[in-house]
Amino acid sequence: MSRSAIAEEIVEQAAEWQVLLSSHAGTVGERQALQARYEAWKHARPEHAQAAGRLERLIGDVRAATCTPVLADAGQQALAAGRRVVRRHGKARRMAGAALLALAVAVPAAWLPLQHYSLGMLLADFHTQPGAWRTVRLADGTSLTLGSASAANYRYDAGRRELELVQGQLMVDVAKDASRPFTVVTPEARITALGTRFAVTRHEGMTELFMLESEVRVQAAGTPAVPGLVVRGGQRVRIWADRVGAVQPLDVVAAGNYWHDRRLVVDDMPLPQVLDLLARERPGLVSFDRQALARYSVSGVLDLGDPERAMQLLATSFPIRVRSFGPWLIRIDPMQENPPPG
Structure with missing residues:
Protein backbone atom coordinates (compact mmCIF):
# COMPACT_ATOMS: atom_id res chain seq x y z
CA MET A 1 0.00 0.00 0.00
CA SER A 2 1.35 3.45 -0.89
CA ARG A 3 2.35 6.06 1.63
CA SER A 4 -0.47 8.41 0.59
CA ALA A 5 -3.04 5.60 0.88
CA ILE A 6 -1.83 4.87 4.42
CA ALA A 7 -2.13 8.56 5.28
CA GLU A 8 -5.72 8.59 4.00
CA GLU A 9 -6.53 5.54 6.13
CA ILE A 10 -5.10 7.14 9.25
CA VAL A 11 -7.04 10.36 8.81
CA GLU A 12 -10.27 8.47 8.19
CA GLN A 13 -9.68 6.14 11.14
CA ALA A 14 -9.02 9.08 13.47
CA ALA A 15 -12.30 10.69 12.41
CA GLU A 16 -14.13 7.37 12.82
CA TRP A 17 -12.78 6.99 16.36
CA GLN A 18 -14.01 10.47 17.29
CA VAL A 19 -17.44 9.67 15.86
CA LEU A 20 -17.60 6.42 17.84
CA LEU A 21 -16.40 7.99 21.09
CA SER A 22 -18.79 10.93 20.76
CA SER A 23 -21.91 8.97 19.81
CA HIS A 24 -21.56 5.79 21.86
CA ALA A 25 -24.47 5.47 24.30
CA GLY A 26 -23.64 2.15 26.00
CA THR A 27 -22.92 1.34 29.63
CA VAL A 28 -20.00 2.78 31.57
CA GLY A 29 -18.10 -0.46 31.10
CA GLU A 30 -18.71 -0.48 27.35
CA ARG A 31 -17.55 3.11 27.05
CA GLN A 32 -14.42 2.33 29.03
CA ALA A 33 -13.70 -0.66 26.79
CA LEU A 34 -14.16 1.49 23.69
CA GLN A 35 -11.85 4.15 25.15
CA ALA A 36 -9.21 1.47 25.84
CA ARG A 37 -9.42 0.24 22.23
CA TYR A 38 -9.01 3.81 21.02
CA GLU A 39 -5.94 4.34 23.22
CA ALA A 40 -4.42 1.11 21.89
CA TRP A 41 -4.98 2.24 18.31
CA LYS A 42 -3.61 5.72 19.02
CA HIS A 43 -0.36 4.41 20.51
CA ALA A 44 0.18 1.66 17.95
CA ARG A 45 1.96 4.03 15.56
CA PRO A 46 3.34 7.61 15.74
CA GLU A 47 1.11 8.64 12.81
CA HIS A 48 -1.96 7.48 14.76
CA ALA A 49 -0.95 9.57 17.76
CA GLN A 50 -0.35 12.64 15.60
CA ALA A 51 -3.73 12.41 13.86
CA ALA A 52 -5.61 11.67 17.08
CA GLY A 53 -3.82 14.42 18.98
CA ARG A 54 -4.84 17.11 16.54
CA LEU A 55 -8.47 16.08 16.68
CA GLU A 56 -8.48 15.84 20.47
CA ARG A 57 -6.94 19.29 20.92
CA LEU A 58 -9.41 20.96 18.58
CA ILE A 59 -12.45 19.26 20.10
CA GLY A 60 -11.23 19.91 23.64
CA ASP A 61 -10.69 23.61 23.00
CA VAL A 62 -14.16 24.16 21.59
CA ARG A 63 -15.84 21.99 24.23
CA ALA A 64 -14.22 24.10 26.93
CA ALA A 65 -15.54 27.25 25.30
CA THR A 66 -19.10 26.07 24.61
CA CYS A 67 -19.90 23.33 27.15
CA THR A 68 -22.21 21.80 24.52
CA PRO A 69 -23.76 18.32 24.95
CA VAL A 70 -23.01 15.60 22.44
CA LEU A 71 -25.60 14.58 19.84
CA ALA A 72 -25.22 11.11 18.35
CA ASP A 73 -27.26 11.80 15.21
CA ALA A 74 -24.47 13.91 13.72
CA GLY A 75 -22.10 10.95 13.82
CA GLN A 76 -23.03 9.07 10.68
CA GLN A 77 -23.44 12.30 8.69
CA ALA A 78 -19.98 13.48 9.72
CA LEU A 79 -18.44 10.10 8.99
CA ALA A 80 -19.95 9.99 5.48
CA ALA A 81 -18.73 13.52 4.78
CA GLY A 82 -15.32 12.67 6.19
CA ARG A 83 -14.95 9.77 3.78
CA ARG A 84 -15.69 12.11 0.88
CA VAL A 85 -13.14 14.64 2.13
CA VAL A 86 -10.25 12.19 2.55
CA ARG A 87 -10.74 10.95 -1.02
CA ARG A 88 -10.68 14.42 -2.56
CA HIS A 89 -7.99 16.42 -0.79
CA GLY A 90 -4.27 16.31 -0.10
CA LYS A 91 -2.88 15.15 3.22
CA ALA A 92 -2.98 18.49 5.03
CA ARG A 93 -6.52 19.27 3.91
CA ARG A 94 -7.75 15.75 4.68
CA MET A 95 -6.50 16.24 8.24
CA ALA A 96 -8.25 19.61 8.52
CA GLY A 97 -11.45 18.21 7.05
CA ALA A 98 -11.47 15.29 9.44
CA ALA A 99 -10.92 17.67 12.35
CA LEU A 100 -13.84 19.85 11.33
CA LEU A 101 -16.14 16.91 10.84
CA ALA A 102 -15.21 15.36 14.14
CA LEU A 103 -15.84 18.75 15.73
CA ALA A 104 -19.32 18.78 14.21
CA VAL A 105 -20.00 15.42 15.87
CA ALA A 106 -18.46 16.12 19.26
CA VAL A 107 -19.68 19.70 19.66
CA PRO A 108 -22.79 20.13 17.45
CA ALA A 109 -23.67 23.65 18.62
CA ALA A 110 -20.22 24.81 17.56
CA TRP A 111 -21.16 23.80 14.01
CA LEU A 112 -23.99 26.36 13.81
CA PRO A 113 -21.74 29.34 12.97
CA LEU A 114 -20.15 27.21 10.21
CA GLN A 115 -23.11 25.36 8.77
CA HIS A 116 -23.86 27.60 5.80
CA TYR A 117 -20.23 27.62 4.67
CA SER A 118 -18.85 24.83 2.55
CA LEU A 119 -15.98 22.54 3.49
CA GLY A 120 -14.31 23.92 0.38
CA MET A 121 -14.22 27.30 2.06
CA LEU A 122 -12.92 26.00 5.37
CA LEU A 123 -10.17 23.96 3.68
CA ALA A 124 -9.04 26.65 1.22
CA ASP A 125 -5.52 28.10 1.08
CA ASP A 251 -18.96 53.64 -9.95
CA VAL A 252 -15.25 53.20 -9.24
CA VAL A 253 -15.33 55.58 -6.26
CA ALA A 254 -18.14 53.63 -4.58
CA ALA A 255 -16.35 50.34 -5.32
CA GLY A 256 -13.18 51.75 -3.77
CA ASN A 257 -15.07 52.84 -0.66
CA TYR A 258 -16.44 49.32 -0.33
CA TRP A 259 -12.99 47.72 -0.30
CA HIS A 260 -11.06 50.39 1.58
CA ASP A 261 -13.63 51.71 4.08
CA ARG A 262 -16.05 48.75 4.26
CA ARG A 263 -18.93 51.00 3.24
CA LEU A 264 -21.63 49.51 1.05
CA VAL A 265 -22.97 52.08 -1.41
CA VAL A 266 -26.08 50.78 -3.19
CA ASP A 267 -28.36 52.31 -5.79
CA ASP A 268 -31.68 50.57 -6.35
CA MET A 269 -30.33 47.18 -5.21
CA PRO A 270 -32.95 44.53 -4.32
CA LEU A 271 -33.30 44.15 -0.56
CA PRO A 272 -32.49 40.39 -0.58
CA GLN A 273 -29.13 41.11 -2.25
CA VAL A 274 -28.35 43.76 0.35
CA LEU A 275 -29.19 41.29 3.12
CA ASP A 276 -26.93 38.69 1.51
CA LEU A 277 -24.01 41.15 1.68
CA LEU A 278 -24.76 42.07 5.29
CA ALA A 279 -25.15 38.40 6.27
CA ARG A 280 -21.57 37.75 5.15
CA GLU A 281 -20.38 40.23 7.77
CA ARG A 282 -21.57 38.30 10.82
CA PRO A 283 -21.41 34.73 12.15
CA GLY A 284 -24.45 32.51 12.12
CA LEU A 285 -27.50 32.70 9.89
CA VAL A 286 -29.66 35.54 8.56
CA SER A 287 -32.97 33.99 7.53
CA PHE A 288 -35.55 35.68 5.28
CA ASP A 289 -38.05 34.95 2.51
CA ARG A 290 -36.40 36.21 -0.69
CA GLN A 291 -39.63 36.30 -2.65
CA ALA A 292 -41.49 38.25 0.02
CA LEU A 293 -38.77 40.92 0.21
CA ALA A 294 -37.89 41.09 -3.51
CA ARG A 295 -40.29 43.99 -4.16
CA TYR A 296 -38.15 46.37 -2.07
CA SER A 297 -35.05 48.12 -3.43
CA VAL A 298 -32.38 49.93 -1.41
CA SER A 299 -30.43 53.09 -2.16
CA GLY A 300 -27.98 54.50 0.36
CA VAL A 301 -24.81 53.86 2.33
CA LEU A 302 -24.51 51.05 4.90
CA ASP A 303 -21.67 50.34 7.33
CA LEU A 304 -20.45 46.78 6.80
CA GLY A 305 -18.55 46.97 10.09
CA ASP A 306 -21.86 46.87 12.02
CA PRO A 307 -24.26 44.62 10.06
CA GLU A 308 -26.80 44.32 12.89
CA ARG A 309 -27.18 48.10 13.06
CA ALA A 310 -27.42 48.25 9.27
CA MET A 311 -30.29 45.74 9.35
CA GLN A 312 -32.10 47.75 12.01
CA LEU A 313 -31.61 50.85 9.88
CA LEU A 314 -33.26 49.06 6.96
CA ALA A 315 -36.19 48.25 9.26
CA THR A 316 -36.78 52.00 9.73
CA SER A 317 -37.01 52.47 5.96
CA PHE A 318 -39.00 49.40 4.94
CA PRO A 319 -41.99 47.54 6.45
CA ILE A 320 -39.88 44.69 7.79
CA ARG A 321 -39.26 43.24 11.24
CA VAL A 322 -35.76 42.19 12.36
CA ARG A 323 -35.60 39.69 15.24
CA SER A 324 -32.53 38.16 16.90
CA PHE A 325 -32.57 34.67 18.43
CA GLY A 326 -29.29 34.52 20.29
CA PRO A 327 -25.96 35.36 18.63
CA TRP A 328 -26.31 32.95 15.71
CA LEU A 329 -29.72 33.61 14.17
CA ILE A 330 -31.48 36.70 12.81
CA ARG A 331 -34.92 36.42 11.21
CA ILE A 332 -36.27 39.15 8.91
CA ASP A 333 -39.94 39.16 7.90
CA PRO A 334 -42.21 41.62 6.11
CA MET A 335 -44.62 43.37 8.42
CA GLN A 336 -48.20 42.19 8.10
CA GLU A 337 -50.23 44.67 6.15
CA ASN A 338 -53.37 46.01 7.78
CA PRO A 339 -56.45 44.41 6.21
CA PRO A 340 -58.72 46.78 4.25
CA PRO A 341 -61.65 48.12 6.30
CA GLY A 342 -64.75 45.95 5.96
Whole structure:
Protein backbone atom coordinates (compact mmCIF):
# COMPACT_ATOMS: atom_id res chain seq x y z
CA MET A 1 0.00 0.00 0.00
CA SER A 2 1.35 3.45 -0.89
CA ARG A 3 2.35 6.06 1.63
CA SER A 4 -0.47 8.41 0.59
CA ALA A 5 -3.04 5.60 0.88
CA ILE A 6 -1.83 4.87 4.42
CA ALA A 7 -2.13 8.56 5.28
CA GLU A 8 -5.72 8.59 4.00
CA GLU A 9 -6.53 5.54 6.13
CA ILE A 10 -5.10 7.14 9.25
CA VAL A 11 -7.04 10.36 8.81
CA GLU A 12 -10.27 8.47 8.19
CA GLN A 13 -9.68 6.14 11.14
CA ALA A 14 -9.02 9.08 13.47
CA ALA A 15 -12.30 10.69 12.41
CA GLU A 16 -14.13 7.37 12.82
CA TRP A 17 -12.78 6.99 16.36
CA GLN A 18 -14.01 10.47 17.29
CA VAL A 19 -17.44 9.67 15.86
CA LEU A 20 -17.60 6.42 17.84
CA LEU A 21 -16.40 7.99 21.09
CA SER A 22 -18.79 10.93 20.76
CA SER A 23 -21.91 8.97 19.81
CA HIS A 24 -21.56 5.79 21.86
CA ALA A 25 -24.47 5.47 24.30
CA GLY A 26 -23.64 2.15 26.00
CA THR A 27 -22.92 1.34 29.63
CA VAL A 28 -20.00 2.78 31.57
CA GLY A 29 -18.10 -0.46 31.10
CA GLU A 30 -18.71 -0.48 27.35
CA ARG A 31 -17.55 3.11 27.05
CA GLN A 32 -14.42 2.33 29.03
CA ALA A 33 -13.70 -0.66 26.79
CA LEU A 34 -14.16 1.49 23.69
CA GLN A 35 -11.85 4.15 25.15
CA ALA A 36 -9.21 1.47 25.84
CA ARG A 37 -9.42 0.24 22.23
CA TYR A 38 -9.01 3.81 21.02
CA GLU A 39 -5.94 4.34 23.22
CA ALA A 40 -4.42 1.11 21.89
CA TRP A 41 -4.98 2.24 18.31
CA LYS A 42 -3.61 5.72 19.02
CA HIS A 43 -0.36 4.41 20.51
CA ALA A 44 0.18 1.66 17.95
CA ARG A 45 1.96 4.03 15.56
CA PRO A 46 3.34 7.61 15.74
CA GLU A 47 1.11 8.64 12.81
CA HIS A 48 -1.96 7.48 14.76
CA ALA A 49 -0.95 9.57 17.76
CA GLN A 50 -0.35 12.64 15.60
CA ALA A 51 -3.73 12.41 13.86
CA ALA A 52 -5.61 11.67 17.08
CA GLY A 53 -3.82 14.42 18.98
CA ARG A 54 -4.84 17.11 16.54
CA LEU A 55 -8.47 16.08 16.68
CA GLU A 56 -8.48 15.84 20.47
CA ARG A 57 -6.94 19.29 20.92
CA LEU A 58 -9.41 20.96 18.58
CA ILE A 59 -12.45 19.26 20.10
CA GLY A 60 -11.23 19.91 23.64
CA ASP A 61 -10.69 23.61 23.00
CA VAL A 62 -14.16 24.16 21.59
CA ARG A 63 -15.84 21.99 24.23
CA ALA A 64 -14.22 24.10 26.93
CA ALA A 65 -15.54 27.25 25.30
CA THR A 66 -19.10 26.07 24.61
CA CYS A 67 -19.90 23.33 27.15
CA THR A 68 -22.21 21.80 24.52
CA PRO A 69 -23.76 18.32 24.95
CA VAL A 70 -23.01 15.60 22.44
CA LEU A 71 -25.60 14.58 19.84
CA ALA A 72 -25.22 11.11 18.35
CA ASP A 73 -27.26 11.80 15.21
CA ALA A 74 -24.47 13.91 13.72
CA GLY A 75 -22.10 10.95 13.82
CA GLN A 76 -23.03 9.07 10.68
CA GLN A 77 -23.44 12.30 8.69
CA ALA A 78 -19.98 13.48 9.72
CA LEU A 79 -18.44 10.10 8.99
CA ALA A 80 -19.95 9.99 5.48
CA ALA A 81 -18.73 13.52 4.78
CA GLY A 82 -15.32 12.67 6.19
CA ARG A 83 -14.95 9.77 3.78
CA ARG A 84 -15.69 12.11 0.88
CA VAL A 85 -13.14 14.64 2.13
CA VAL A 86 -10.25 12.19 2.55
CA ARG A 87 -10.74 10.95 -1.02
CA ARG A 88 -10.68 14.42 -2.56
CA HIS A 89 -7.99 16.42 -0.79
CA GLY A 90 -4.27 16.31 -0.10
CA LYS A 91 -2.88 15.15 3.22
CA ALA A 92 -2.98 18.49 5.03
CA ARG A 93 -6.52 19.27 3.91
CA ARG A 94 -7.75 15.75 4.68
CA MET A 95 -6.50 16.24 8.24
CA ALA A 96 -8.25 19.61 8.52
CA GLY A 97 -11.45 18.21 7.05
CA ALA A 98 -11.47 15.29 9.44
CA ALA A 99 -10.92 17.67 12.35
CA LEU A 100 -13.84 19.85 11.33
CA LEU A 101 -16.14 16.91 10.84
CA ALA A 102 -15.21 15.36 14.14
CA LEU A 103 -15.84 18.75 15.73
CA ALA A 104 -19.32 18.78 14.21
CA VAL A 105 -20.00 15.42 15.87
CA ALA A 106 -18.46 16.12 19.26
CA VAL A 107 -19.68 19.70 19.66
CA PRO A 108 -22.79 20.13 17.45
CA ALA A 109 -23.67 23.65 18.62
CA ALA A 110 -20.22 24.81 17.56
CA TRP A 111 -21.16 23.80 14.01
CA LEU A 112 -23.99 26.36 13.81
CA PRO A 113 -21.74 29.34 12.97
CA LEU A 114 -20.15 27.21 10.21
CA GLN A 115 -23.11 25.36 8.77
CA HIS A 116 -23.86 27.60 5.80
CA TYR A 117 -20.23 27.62 4.67
CA SER A 118 -18.85 24.83 2.55
CA LEU A 119 -15.98 22.54 3.49
CA GLY A 120 -14.31 23.92 0.38
CA MET A 121 -14.22 27.30 2.06
CA LEU A 122 -12.92 26.00 5.37
CA LEU A 123 -10.17 23.96 3.68
CA ALA A 124 -9.04 26.65 1.22
CA ASP A 125 -5.52 28.10 1.08
CA PHE A 126 -6.87 31.46 2.26
CA HIS A 127 -10.17 32.11 4.00
CA THR A 128 -11.84 34.63 6.27
CA GLN A 129 -14.43 34.30 9.00
CA PRO A 130 -17.66 36.34 8.99
CA GLY A 131 -16.89 39.97 9.74
CA ALA A 132 -13.16 39.59 9.03
CA TRP A 133 -11.33 40.91 5.97
CA ARG A 134 -7.81 39.85 5.10
CA THR A 135 -5.04 41.10 2.81
CA VAL A 136 -2.13 38.83 1.87
CA ARG A 137 0.83 39.10 -0.48
CA LEU A 138 0.95 36.12 -2.85
CA ALA A 139 4.16 34.42 -3.90
CA ASP A 140 4.28 36.38 -7.18
CA GLY A 141 3.87 39.75 -5.42
CA THR A 142 0.16 40.14 -6.15
CA SER A 143 -1.90 41.72 -3.35
CA LEU A 144 -5.04 39.69 -2.52
CA THR A 145 -7.81 41.06 -0.32
CA LEU A 146 -10.56 38.68 0.78
CA GLY A 147 -13.90 40.01 1.95
CA SER A 148 -15.85 38.57 4.84
CA ALA A 149 -16.65 34.81 4.79
CA SER A 150 -14.61 34.32 1.62
CA ALA A 151 -12.09 31.73 0.45
CA ALA A 152 -9.59 31.21 -2.35
CA ASN A 153 -7.02 28.67 -3.52
CA TYR A 154 -3.78 29.73 -5.26
CA ARG A 155 -1.94 27.67 -7.87
CA TYR A 156 1.47 29.05 -8.73
CA ASP A 157 4.17 27.43 -10.84
CA ALA A 158 6.56 28.17 -13.70
CA GLY A 159 3.78 28.53 -16.25
CA ARG A 160 0.74 29.92 -14.48
CA ARG A 161 -0.74 32.05 -11.70
CA GLU A 162 -4.28 30.94 -10.99
CA LEU A 163 -6.53 32.05 -8.16
CA GLU A 164 -9.71 30.04 -7.54
CA LEU A 165 -12.47 31.97 -5.79
CA VAL A 166 -14.23 29.27 -3.77
CA GLN A 167 -16.73 31.53 -2.04
CA GLY A 168 -17.42 35.16 -1.32
CA GLN A 169 -15.45 38.01 -2.84
CA LEU A 170 -11.92 39.16 -3.49
CA MET A 171 -9.96 42.08 -4.85
CA VAL A 172 -6.54 41.71 -6.49
CA ASP A 173 -3.81 44.18 -7.39
CA VAL A 174 -1.92 42.03 -9.87
CA ALA A 175 1.88 41.97 -10.05
CA LYS A 176 3.15 42.18 -13.63
CA ASP A 177 4.64 39.02 -15.13
CA ALA A 178 4.29 38.75 -18.92
CA SER A 179 5.47 35.11 -18.93
CA ARG A 180 2.77 33.92 -16.53
CA PRO A 181 -0.77 35.25 -17.00
CA PHE A 182 -2.76 35.85 -13.83
CA THR A 183 -6.22 34.26 -13.89
CA VAL A 184 -9.15 34.20 -11.46
CA VAL A 185 -11.44 31.19 -11.93
CA THR A 186 -14.86 30.25 -10.57
CA PRO A 187 -17.32 27.54 -11.67
CA GLU A 188 -18.89 30.14 -13.95
CA ALA A 189 -15.99 32.24 -15.21
CA ARG A 190 -12.37 32.53 -16.26
CA ILE A 191 -10.98 36.05 -15.84
CA THR A 192 -7.49 36.75 -17.20
CA ALA A 193 -5.76 39.93 -16.06
CA LEU A 194 -4.44 42.26 -18.74
CA GLY A 195 -3.69 44.94 -16.17
CA THR A 196 -3.93 45.54 -12.45
CA ARG A 197 -6.87 46.00 -10.07
CA PHE A 198 -10.22 44.26 -10.14
CA ALA A 199 -12.71 42.59 -7.79
CA VAL A 200 -14.75 39.40 -8.16
CA THR A 201 -17.84 38.25 -6.24
CA ARG A 202 -19.44 34.81 -6.34
CA HIS A 203 -23.19 34.54 -6.13
CA GLU A 204 -25.21 31.34 -6.43
CA GLY A 205 -24.73 30.21 -10.02
CA MET A 206 -23.20 33.52 -11.13
CA THR A 207 -19.92 35.44 -10.91
CA GLU A 208 -19.71 39.24 -10.93
CA LEU A 209 -16.65 41.23 -12.04
CA PHE A 210 -15.89 44.82 -10.98
CA MET A 211 -13.13 46.42 -13.04
CA LEU A 212 -11.32 49.09 -11.00
CA GLU A 213 -8.27 49.67 -13.19
CA SER A 214 -6.92 48.61 -16.57
CA GLU A 215 -8.64 45.58 -18.18
CA VAL A 216 -9.27 41.83 -18.13
CA ARG A 217 -10.47 39.21 -20.59
CA VAL A 218 -13.58 37.29 -19.49
CA GLN A 219 -14.82 33.89 -20.64
CA ALA A 220 -17.80 31.84 -19.49
CA ALA A 221 -16.56 28.53 -18.07
CA GLY A 222 -18.91 26.49 -20.23
CA THR A 223 -17.93 28.15 -23.52
CA PRO A 224 -14.11 28.03 -23.69
CA ALA A 225 -14.13 28.18 -27.50
CA VAL A 226 -15.92 31.56 -27.53
CA PRO A 227 -13.49 34.51 -27.71
CA GLY A 228 -13.15 36.35 -24.42
CA LEU A 229 -14.78 39.71 -23.74
CA VAL A 230 -12.44 42.55 -22.74
CA VAL A 231 -13.79 44.48 -19.73
CA ARG A 232 -12.13 47.80 -18.87
CA GLY A 233 -11.80 50.05 -15.83
CA GLY A 234 -15.10 51.59 -14.77
CA GLN A 235 -17.11 48.61 -16.03
CA ARG A 236 -18.82 45.63 -14.43
CA VAL A 237 -20.24 42.43 -15.84
CA ARG A 238 -22.06 39.30 -14.68
CA ILE A 239 -20.95 35.87 -15.88
CA TRP A 240 -22.91 32.63 -15.95
CA ALA A 241 -21.46 29.26 -16.91
CA ASP A 242 -22.98 29.47 -20.40
CA ARG A 243 -22.74 33.19 -21.16
CA VAL A 244 -21.28 36.58 -20.34
CA GLY A 245 -23.81 39.31 -19.62
CA ALA A 246 -23.90 42.84 -20.94
CA VAL A 247 -21.22 45.24 -19.74
CA GLN A 248 -22.56 47.83 -17.27
CA PRO A 249 -20.99 51.05 -15.93
CA LEU A 250 -19.28 50.86 -12.53
CA ASP A 251 -18.96 53.64 -9.95
CA VAL A 252 -15.25 53.20 -9.24
CA VAL A 253 -15.33 55.58 -6.26
CA ALA A 254 -18.14 53.63 -4.58
CA ALA A 255 -16.35 50.34 -5.32
CA GLY A 256 -13.18 51.75 -3.77
CA ASN A 257 -15.07 52.84 -0.66
CA TYR A 258 -16.44 49.32 -0.33
CA TRP A 259 -12.99 47.72 -0.30
CA HIS A 260 -11.06 50.39 1.58
CA ASP A 261 -13.63 51.71 4.08
CA ARG A 262 -16.05 48.75 4.26
CA ARG A 263 -18.93 51.00 3.24
CA LEU A 264 -21.63 49.51 1.05
CA VAL A 265 -22.97 52.08 -1.41
CA VAL A 266 -26.08 50.78 -3.19
CA ASP A 267 -28.36 52.31 -5.79
CA ASP A 268 -31.68 50.57 -6.35
CA MET A 269 -30.33 47.18 -5.21
CA PRO A 270 -32.95 44.53 -4.32
CA LEU A 271 -33.30 44.15 -0.56
CA PRO A 272 -32.49 40.39 -0.58
CA GLN A 273 -29.13 41.11 -2.25
CA VAL A 274 -28.35 43.76 0.35
CA LEU A 275 -29.19 41.29 3.12
CA ASP A 276 -26.93 38.69 1.51
CA LEU A 277 -24.01 41.15 1.68
CA LEU A 278 -24.76 42.07 5.29
CA ALA A 279 -25.15 38.40 6.27
CA ARG A 280 -21.57 37.75 5.15
CA GLU A 281 -20.38 40.23 7.77
CA ARG A 282 -21.57 38.30 10.82
CA PRO A 283 -21.41 34.73 12.15
CA GLY A 284 -24.45 32.51 12.12
CA LEU A 285 -27.50 32.70 9.89
CA VAL A 286 -29.66 35.54 8.56
CA SER A 287 -32.97 33.99 7.53
CA PHE A 288 -35.55 35.68 5.28
CA ASP A 289 -38.05 34.95 2.51
CA ARG A 290 -36.40 36.21 -0.69
CA GLN A 291 -39.63 36.30 -2.65
CA ALA A 292 -41.49 38.25 0.02
CA LEU A 293 -38.77 40.92 0.21
CA ALA A 294 -37.89 41.09 -3.51
CA ARG A 295 -40.29 43.99 -4.16
CA TYR A 296 -38.15 46.37 -2.07
CA SER A 297 -35.05 48.12 -3.43
CA VAL A 298 -32.38 49.93 -1.41
CA SER A 299 -30.43 53.09 -2.16
CA GLY A 300 -27.98 54.50 0.36
CA VAL A 301 -24.81 53.86 2.33
CA LEU A 302 -24.51 51.05 4.90
CA ASP A 303 -21.67 50.34 7.33
CA LEU A 304 -20.45 46.78 6.80
CA GLY A 305 -18.55 46.97 10.09
CA ASP A 306 -21.86 46.87 12.02
CA PRO A 307 -24.26 44.62 10.06
CA GLU A 308 -26.80 44.32 12.89
CA ARG A 309 -27.18 48.10 13.06
CA ALA A 310 -27.42 48.25 9.27
CA MET A 311 -30.29 45.74 9.35
CA GLN A 312 -32.10 47.75 12.01
CA LEU A 313 -31.61 50.85 9.88
CA LEU A 314 -33.26 49.06 6.96
CA ALA A 315 -36.19 48.25 9.26
CA THR A 316 -36.78 52.00 9.73
CA SER A 317 -37.01 52.47 5.96
CA PHE A 318 -39.00 49.40 4.94
CA PRO A 319 -41.99 47.54 6.45
CA ILE A 320 -39.88 44.69 7.79
CA ARG A 321 -39.26 43.24 11.24
CA VAL A 322 -35.76 42.19 12.36
CA ARG A 323 -35.60 39.69 15.24
CA SER A 324 -32.53 38.16 16.90
CA PHE A 325 -32.57 34.67 18.43
CA GLY A 326 -29.29 34.52 20.29
CA PRO A 327 -25.96 35.36 18.63
CA TRP A 328 -26.31 32.95 15.71
CA LEU A 329 -29.72 33.61 14.17
CA ILE A 330 -31.48 36.70 12.81
CA ARG A 331 -34.92 36.42 11.21
CA ILE A 332 -36.27 39.15 8.91
CA ASP A 333 -39.94 39.16 7.90
CA PRO A 334 -42.21 41.62 6.11
CA MET A 335 -44.62 43.37 8.42
CA GLN A 336 -48.20 42.19 8.10
CA GLU A 337 -50.23 44.67 6.15
CA ASN A 338 -53.37 46.01 7.78
CA PRO A 339 -56.45 44.41 6.21
CA PRO A 340 -58.72 46.78 4.25
CA PRO A 341 -61.65 48.12 6.30
CA GLY A 342 -64.75 45.95 5.96
